[in-house]
Amino acid sequence: MEGGNLFKYICKRNKEPYTERDAARYIWMIVQAVNHLHTMNIAHRDLKEDNLLLTNDRNDAILKLCDFGFAKKDFLFRFPACHVAPEILAREKYDKACDIWSMGVIMYILLCGYPPFYPESEQQLSPHIKTKTRAGRYEFPDAEWRNISNEAKSIIRRMLTVDPTSRITIGEILTSPWLTELTSERPIDMTVLQDAETRQQLQAAVASATDTQRLTDDDLGIKISAPGKSRIDKRAAKKKEQMPPTGDTSFT
Template sequence: MGRKEISCSWKKNTSNIKEVFDFKAKMGSGSFSDVYMVREKSTGNLYALKCLRKKYLMLSNLENEIKVLRRIKHDNVVKLEDFYESRTHYYLVMELVSGGELFDRILERGVYTEKDASSVILQVLQAVSYLHENSIVHRDLKPENLLFYDTDENAKIMISDFGLSKISDHGVMSTACGTPGYVAPEVLSQKPYSKAVDCWAIGVITYILLCGYPPFFEENETRLFNKIMRADYAFHAPYWDDISESAKDFIKNMMQKNPTQRFTTEEALVHPWITGKTARSQDICQSVCEQLRRNFAKSKWKVSD
């Protein structure tokens, strides 16, 4: 059966990727891909190599991811460095990000405050604002796509996984996609939607960062989607008792049911909770970590591809 090939001028062909890279360690795997830490033989540089098996691949998704990544240059977005093809695989050579996932780092910290959460969300907003300025909508923002650059205590946050992202020059999309729990009401209502879906997801992530559990939780997906479509969430006692009103105000504005009333990234970036004026310094680590362990066991949130 003939296959359509990805055509791009800078793609490199190889009969054996191990002639180009030394494979150091496996970093992760998904249904159709594996990610390895590799060292490029010619330069000695370390990268993350995403190995995608051709026979399982939707080429349109990969083409889209490459097109988006080639357009992006931002300090808080994982860079695509190179692209190889063999007879059986495509290989994305990505900037190496070694600091681990957002939740893992919080669980390891020992001390964690609203100010820490605010700092994370500030960086996410700066990156997403840049994407939106360049007509790119991520469409799948969630905690496991937020990684720390390295293991340094003050490491920056990096946004990864642009498999569902979209270049939307006209501003309106209609394909239902994303991860249940982070998807905006307008997507579930099967209405045309815009970059405001990313702002909703940032609101959901902020909520989780401050209490350790999701704003919408139902075992039954239909009930979950109905709750999201109604924007039916609350700040429950005692988990939210020590969280500032400013943080709650920020979340309410990010999680407005009506996308036209929802904060844009520009509005979010000047909110006092994000600028650091009102985020509290009180340690909330114990309460948040307890809930993270209960609600986000690795098996539940670990879906990488």
């Protein structure tokens, strides 16, 4: 499509600031598309950045959800690496709730520039991602999240609920005040996403979507190298060092 990938478009926005209200508009369109699928009892199962395309490169562009290759009425194990729901990692039968989790990951990225679950080292198939995802363990670091509304954080927490039966439903998201009422127009710092190396690392993690990941690392014969800080970790640490002392970091 003319507008191309949503995240690439955000990175190229130089004339106008990117705000929480912009993020809410994009999330609204994603939720509407997913809701259409769910009303037909279909799970997309491959929600990720590459599948979010804009009809043009203007601010009034419509967001389209594409790539329905995995959207079948069955329960085959296929998923993008850093967006996978914990019930899938647990090798349990899953349903449409897995899309809610993936939307939570996308919303998190739209508001800070990096995913809640990302490799601890430069390797793509990181057990660190799996451990954090299974536990639902992530943070809202103050450096990026201090100016983001509590309403936005609350929706993310409910989307990224480990128990799928307790996860927020698509209907509840559609009626949430964060989407139905005016949200903040305060600019969001997306320098992390705009960093070329960080973006490449994120794209590599997303690109590792494959049904073979349902196997363990030992099953696949993958050798895990000694952990080293990822690009995202390094940038976050540097940004934290540059910040003046503030209140406690928000945890889930």
